[in-house]
Amino acid sequence: MLAAKLVSIMTDTIAVPSIPTFPTERLLVTPIPGPLSQAMHRRREAVVPVGVSSVLPVYIAKAHGAIVVDIDGNQFIDLGAGIGVTTIGHTDDAVVDAASAQLADFTHTLFTITPYEGYIRVAELLAEHTPGDHAKKTVLVNSGAEAVENAVKIARKYTGRGGIAVLEHAYHGRTNLTMAMNFKAAPYSTGFGPFAGDVYRAPNSYPFHDGLDGATAAKRTISYLEKTVGATDLACLVVEPIQGEGGFQVPAAGYLPALQDWCTANGIVFIADEIQSGMARTGAYFASEHFGLVPDLVLSAKGIAGGLPLAGVTGRSEIMDAAQPGGLGGTFGGNPVATAAAIAVFEQIESLGLLAEARRIENVLKTGLSALQEKYPIIGEVRGIGAMVAIELVQPGTHEPNAAAVTAIASYAAQHGVIVLTAGTYGNVLRFLPSLAISDELLLDALSVLDEAFAAL
Ligand SMILES: *Cc1c(COP(=O)(O)O)cnc(C)c1O
Numbered sequence: 442m443l444a445a446k447l448v449s450i451m452t453d454t455i456a457v458p459s460i461p462t463f464p465t466e467r468l469l470v471t472p473i474p475g476p477l478s479q480a481m482h483r484r485r486e487a488v489v490p491v492g493v494s495s496v497l498p499v500y501i502a503k504a505h506g507a508i509v510v511d512i513d514g515n516q517f518i519d520l521g522a523g524i525g526v527t528t529i530g531h532t533d534d535a536v537v538d539a540a541s542a543q544l545a546d547f548t549h550t551l552f553t554i555t556p557y558e559g560y561i562r563v564a565e566l567l568a569e570h571t572p573g574d575h576a577k578k579t580v581l582v583n584s585g586a587e588a589v590e591n592a593v594k595i596a597r598k599y600t601g602r603g604g605i606a607v608l609e610h611a612y613h614g615r616t617n618l619t620m621a622m623n624f625k626a627a628p629y630s631t632g633f634g635p636f637a638g639d640v641y642r643a644p645n646s647y648p649f650h651d652g653l654d655g656a657t658a659a660k661r662t663i664s665y666l667e668k669t670v671g672a673t674d675l676a677c678l679v680v681e682p683i684q685g686e687g688g689f690q691v692p693a694a695g696y697l698p699a700l701q702d703w704c705t706a707n708g709i710v711f712i713a714d715e716i717q718s719g720m721a722r723t724g725a726y727f728a729s730e731h732f733g734l735v736p737d738l739v740l741s742a743k744g745i746a747g748g749l750p751l752a753g754v755t756g757r758s759e760i761m762d763a764a765q766p767g768g769l770g771g772t773f774g775g776n777p778v779a780t781a782a783a784i785a786v787f788e789q790i791e792s793l794g795l796l797a798e799a800r801r802i803e804n805v806l807k808t809g810l811s812a813l814q815e816k817y818p819i820i821g822e823v824r825g826i827g828a829m830v831a832i833e834l835v836q837p838g839t840h841e842p843n844a845a846a847v848t849a850i851a852s853y854a855a856q857h858g859v860i861v862l863t864a865g866t867y868g869n870v871l872r873f874l875p876s877l878a879i880s881d882e883l884l885l886d887a888l889s890v891l892d893e894a895f896a897a898l
Pocket residue numbers: 583584585586587589612613614615681685686714715716717718742743
């Protein structure tokens with residue numbers, strides 16, 4: 442019975458053609474998704490739960506730079522970079538070489554059994570490139586959510602307090618604690634409770650909707666937390682300097698520094714979740730720099746290792762050392778292949794001048810999107826910093842969310858070879874976070890597809 446079943450699975454396997462090297466351009470050779478992707482999707486539906494969904498079910502064969510190629514041979518301009526992960530480009534040569542060399546040397550020993558240099562080097566690089574010149578230490582883990590979990594553990598141990606403050610529209614992950622820290626229930630936490638307690642969610646700064654200046658918005662946040670919890674019961678405040686899933690809100694000037702000052706004055710650990718905004722994405726190593734912040738702890742993940750799973754908590758040595766020996770770690774944390782890739786990512790950011798590339802991309806995207814905003818009044822706002830730019834779609838002349846238009850535009854773009862991601866609590870934001878390796882030509886081509894998409898609405 443089992444043998445028969447295995448045979449039937451194997452005969453169902455689709456022969457996927459191997460894709461040779463490909464030119465850097467958008468190219469459609471079948472309807473989207475193509476026949477091979479459709480067949481692959483049927484295989485997937487039998488064995489992958491529906492809880493794991495895909496934005497665009499084209500199955501990928503190859504990727505390089507800012508282009509991904511599916512198994513039918515369609516080539517997409519990737520404006521999402523796997524949610525800001527392949528920040529220095531898909532299959533960057535230096536990352537591939539470094540990871541391949543490390544694969545051949547050793548793939549695992551477990552840093553907490555017999556350690557190795559790569560872990561230390563990543564910790565040194567994070568100490569160097571996160572804001573502030575105080576002494577810093579780093580623990581490496583596997584995912585963003587795990588970094589958030591560890592930061593909270595460390596802050597609680599250091600302060601001896603339990604409370605966790607987060608902001609409206611925040612997203613911090615899919616583990617039990619981070620589900621409790623997210624703003625949006627559906628789809629992240631619906632039906633998955635009970636959730637961790639002692640999490641307090643305060644209003645944030647969202648200039649397009651609240652119209653508040655930074656000082657007023659900060660006063661509102663602080664007063665909310667003082668009334669509903671009390672500063673002396675808070676271990677930490679966790680903020681995304683530019684919210685990711687929330688829709689790339691850039692807080693009003695002065696908002697975040699006021700929160701940091703309040704944390705410092707009250708012994709609350711100020712944690713910057715830079716999992717989406719960090720690693721050169723905004724034209725600075727970490728977005729905190731744009732706001733003059735020096736967070737106590739900084740979280741990195743997504744873009745840090747060119748697509749290999751790696752994340753870190755970097756922070757003031759005295760805080761990081763609060764956790765007892767054996768209190769931090771995990772089997773795969775700081776995997777040697779992932780750390781080798783991360784070291785190459787840091788080197789490429791320097792040698793390719795990628796901070797400046799992020800500013801170039803901001804310029805091209807904002808110019809193009811602002812021109813679209815003049816033509817199409819459903820674009821309520823163009824915002825963001827560096828290669829982290831978004832547009833919020835509204836009912837014309839109002840601030841009412843227009844999620845239907847976002848869905849239609851993203852779908853039109855996909856049908857025409859451009860991968861764009863959506864965001865926002867109300868699903869009415871299109872976010873652009875391409876690789877910093879993307880050329881002006883590809884960006885302009887993608888913008889022309891968006892123009893057609895808006896015209897077709
Ligand atoms: C993606 C993300 C996380 C969670 O990271 P995972 O690696 O998916 O666990 C946490 N915070 C922010 C800001 C993110 O963008």
